[in-house]
Amino acid sequence: MPKAxxxxxxxxxxxxxxxxxxxxxxxFPQHPLIYFGDTAHLPYGEKSPELIQHYAARxxxxxxxLGCGAIVIACNxxxxxxxxxxxxxxxxxxxxxxxIQPVVEAVAQRFEGQSIGVIGTRATIDSGWYQxxxxxxxxxxxxxxxxxxxxxxxxxxxxxxxxSTLIEAYLTKGAFDGIKALVLGCTHYPLxxxxxxxxxxxxxxxxxSADSVARALSDLSDDFAMGxxxxxxxxxxRFIVSDLTRSFQLGAERFFGSPxxxxxxxxxxxx
Amino acid sequence: MPKAxxxxxxxxxxxxxxxxxxxxxxxFPQHPLIYFGDTAHLPYGEKSPELIQHYAARxxxxxxxLGCGAIVIACNxxxxxxxxxxxxxxxxxxxxxxxIQPVVEAVAQRFEGQSIGVIGTRATIDSGWYQxxxxxxxxxxxxxxxxxxxxxxxxxxxxxxxxSTLIEAYLTKGAFDGIKALVLGCTHYPLxxxxxxxxxxxxxxxxxSADSVARALSDLSDDFAMGxxxxxxxxxxRFIVSDLTRSFQLGAERFFGSPxxxxxxxxxxxx
Numbered sequence: 001m002p003k004a005x006x007x008x009x010x011x012x013x014x015x016x017x018x019x020x021x022x023x024x025x026x027x028f029p030q031h032p033l034i035y036f037g038d039t040a041h042l043p044y045g046e047k048s049p050e051l052i053q054h055y056a057a058r059x060x061x062x063x064x065x066l067g068c069g070a071i072v073i074a075c076n077x078x079x080x081x082x083x084x085x086x087x088x089x090x091x092x093x094x095x096x097x098x099x100i101q102p103v104v105e106a107v108a109q110r111f112e113g114q115s116i117g118v119i120g121t122r123a124t125i126d127s128g129w130y131q132x133x134x135x136x137x138x139x140x141x142x143x144x145x146x147x148x149x150x151x152x153x154x155x156x157x158x159x160x161x162x163x164s165t166l167i168e169a170y171l172t173k174g175a176f177d178g179i180k181a182l183v184l185g186c187t188h189y190p191l192x193x194x195x196x197x198x199x200x201x202x203x204x205x206x207x208x209s210a211d212s213v214a215r216a217l218s219d220l221s222d223d224f225a226m227g228x229x230x231x232x233x234x235x236x237x238r239f240i241v242s243d244l245t246r247s248f249q250l251g252a253e254r255f256f257g258s259p260x261x262x263x264x265x266x267x268x269x270x271x
Numbered sequence: 272m273p274k275a276x277x278x279x280x281x282x283x284x285x286x287x288x289x290x291x292x293x294x295x296x297x298x299f300p301q302h303p304l305i306y307f308g309d310t311a312h313l314p315y316g317e318k319s320p321e322l323i324q325h326y327a328a329r330x331x332x333x334x335x336x337l338g339c340g341a342i343v344i345a346c347n348x349x350x351x352x353x354x355x356x357x358x359x360x361x362x363x364x365x366x367x368x369x370x371i372q373p374v375v376e377a378v379a380q381r382f383e384g385q386s387i388g389v390i391g392t393r394a395t396i397d398s399g400w401y402q403x404x405x406x407x408x409x410x411x412x413x414x415x416x417x418x419x420x421x422x423x424x425x426x427x428x429x430x431x432x433x434x435s436t437l438i439e440a441y442l443t444k445g446a447f448d449g450i451k452a453l454v455l456g457c458t459h460y461p462l463x464x465x466x467x468x469x470x471x472x473x474x475x476x477x478x479x480s481a482d483s484v485a486r487a488l489s490d491l492s493d494d495f496a497m498g499x500x501x502x503x504x505x506x507x508x509r510f511i512v513s514d515l516t517r518s519f520q521l522g523a524e525r526f527f528g529s530p531x532x533x534x535x536x537x538x539x540x541x542x
Contacts, residue, residue: 040322041312051311051514122518147518148433151422157440162419165436169428243322247393247418 006069007032007236008217011059014042015241015248016150016188017074018255020099023210024072024217025237032235034066035074040242040267044077045121045150045186052123056082058267060089070220072213073098076185077121080129095220100129102216103183103209108137110181117176117204118143120185121150130185142179146170150188154251158192167192167199181205191254240265277340278303278507279488282330285313286512286519287421287459288345289526291370294481295343295488296508303506305337306345311513311538315348316392316421316457323394327353329538331360341491343484344369347456348392351400366491371401373483374454379408381452388447388475389414391456392421401456413450417441421459425522429463438463438470452476462525511536 008028010021014037021035036059038044044052056078063071071090073079078086079098090096107116116139118130125145134141148166157163176182182204184190190208197206239256241248244264252260279299281292285308292306307330309315315323327349334342342361344350349357350369361367378387387410389401396416405412419437428434447453453475455461461479468477510527512519515535523531 040318042317046313046516046518047311048514048516122516126517148419148423148426148428152419155419157419160440162433162436162440165433169431169433243319245317245319245393246397247317 005032006067007034007238008070008072009034009036009063009066009068010072010074011036011038011056011063011078012075012187013038013044013055013077014154015039015252015255016154016186018239018252018260019187019190019208020072020074020210020213022255022257023214025235027214027218028235030235033237034063034068035237035239036063037239037241037248037262038267039244039248043121043150044075045123045147047077047123049081049123049127052078053082053085057085057089060086062265062267064090064094068094070094070217071096072217074187074213076100076187076209077123080120080124080127097213097216097220099187099209099213100185101133102212103207104130104133104137106212107181107183107207108134108139112138113140114180115140115142115178117141117179117182118185119146119149119170119182119189121145122147124185130183142176143185144170144175146186149192150186153188153191156251156254159195163192164195164199167196171196171199176200176204179204181207184208188255239263242267276303277338278305278509279341279343280305280307280334280337280339281343281345282307282309282327282334282349283346283458284309284315284326284348285425286310286523286526287425287457289510289523289531290458290461290479291343291345291481291484293526293528294485296506298485298489299506301506304508305334305339306508306510307334308510308512308519308533309538310515310519314392314421315346316394316418318348318394320352320394320398323349324353324356328356328360331357333536333538335361335365339365341365341488342367343488345458345484347371347458347480348394351391351395351398368484368487368491370458370480370484371456372404373487374478374480375401375404375408377483378452378454378478379405379410383409384411385451386411386413386449388412388450388453389456390417390420390441390453390460392416393418395456401454413447414456415441415446417457420463421457424459424462427522427525430466434463435466435470438467442467442470447471447475450475452478455479459526510534513538 122145
């Protein structure tokens with residue numbers, strides 16, 4: 001199959017990564033996509049690196065078996081803890097895009113030498129991966145785990161008193177004094193980017209990774225670029241979860257921004 | 272081994288069930304306990320009944336293999352969705368106490384014919400198990416899923432602005448008008464029972480299940496009662512989790528109310 005028509009495989013621990021799938025499907029409307037949300041094991045954000053690596057490896061195997069031509073790790077906890085494992089299973093012929101390096105690249109270009117804030121799950125922040133990459137690119141970094149935000153958003157608490165109280169609890173007390181930009185290091189957070197912005201000092205930018213990730217796919221090869229233009233014939237999109245509940249079905253649409261039908265597929269050896 | 276000295280096996284999806292373990296260890300200070308928190312798969316509250324049954328069955332097998340003489344399901348999501356599976360694996364010789372029937376019994380005796388509120392995870396409330404049991408005992412029931420509460424408490428948000436905003440968001444708008452008592456249908460909630468009480472109309476009682484469950488163990492047999500009295504020789508207590516992180520270690524103490532050392536043990540076939 002020509003590479004351009006092999007599906008882009010996108011995975012996350014749950015449905016938050018649909019914000020990334022949305023940006024990708026907007027940029028590559030003709031390109032087939034397979035989204036895999038590991039809802040049987042979500043959230044990854046509180047799990048140990050070893051367990052995240054184990055889950056991410058298994059999903060990668062599944063996406064490879066499904067014929068994917070590229071893999072996007074649409075989950076910061078997995079990107080920061082399991083990139084090596086995913087790459088090793090994908091092999092040399094299947095490119096892997098994580099959700100962290102493209103945004104670090106974009107941020108570093110604009111904010112070199114300046115102070116950048118990062119928020120994310122505990123697994124993401126504790127890995128130190130954002131901190132290391134941004135520091136290597138000459139940024140100063142203030143990172144903070146904001147573990148309840150993802151579940152709050154998943155529960156539909158955004159643009160309201162609960163989310164604003166929570167954001168305030170996490171962002172205040174000087175944790176991010178002096179930053180020029182705040183990176184949303186979790187694929188759930190774009191849904192509350194406006195609320196976050198309104199609680200930060202004027203002039204601080206809020207940066208999410210979805211567009212940078214979609215752009216990184218474009219840069220991969222001309223094959224992918226082929227899928228970019230014409231939206232007359234939208235590519236086939238499959239949305240798979242490892243455990244299907246009504247609430248995931250309801251939530252999926254909020255994250256993807258248009259109707260989504262989830263199908264359930266147990267991972268081989270899932271337990 | 273005499274039954275009285277076989278450990279009581281207690282399990283939950285995470286560390287919330289330590290509130291039940293605490294009540295049990297207070298009542299049976301001499302009795303050995305094995306607590307199993309399935310942190311690799313938490314939270315159960317958002318998972319499908321089938322997956323909860325699968326996890327609960329596997330932990331039960333583990334506790335039976337570890338020689339437990341009784342099993343306590345210290346998790347409402349598992350009690351309401353997997354009691355049959357746990358009983359079937361425990362067999363006739365190992366009694367199983369769930370966290371719902373004892374509290375329903377206690378509530379029904381005091382509030383027959385009256386209106387009772389229940390809050391819990393989505394898996395617990397969607398199962399309809401509390402509603403059915405309380406209605407069979409002549410109570411009227413108002414049940415509501417409050418899915419974010421458990422993770423908020425696990426993150427240390429209690430007795431503060433975040434938890435009170437969240438409780439208010441869940442409990443107001445007349446959801447529980449006219450109730451005489453509110454059952455805390457999740458083993459995390461005892462940590463915020465005072466906050467919940469302060470937001471309910473005067474006279475409404477807040478009821479948690481920990482003491483009823485400990486009492487139910489007493490009623491099981493004289494063997495168990497043997498362990499009740501003398502606290503001179505505290506029984507051996509083991510606290511096992513299927514995925515160990517620093518935050519679980521820190522949280523465990525809050526739920527158990529005294530120092531806890533967690534050990535990690537992968538479940539056989541865990542994936």
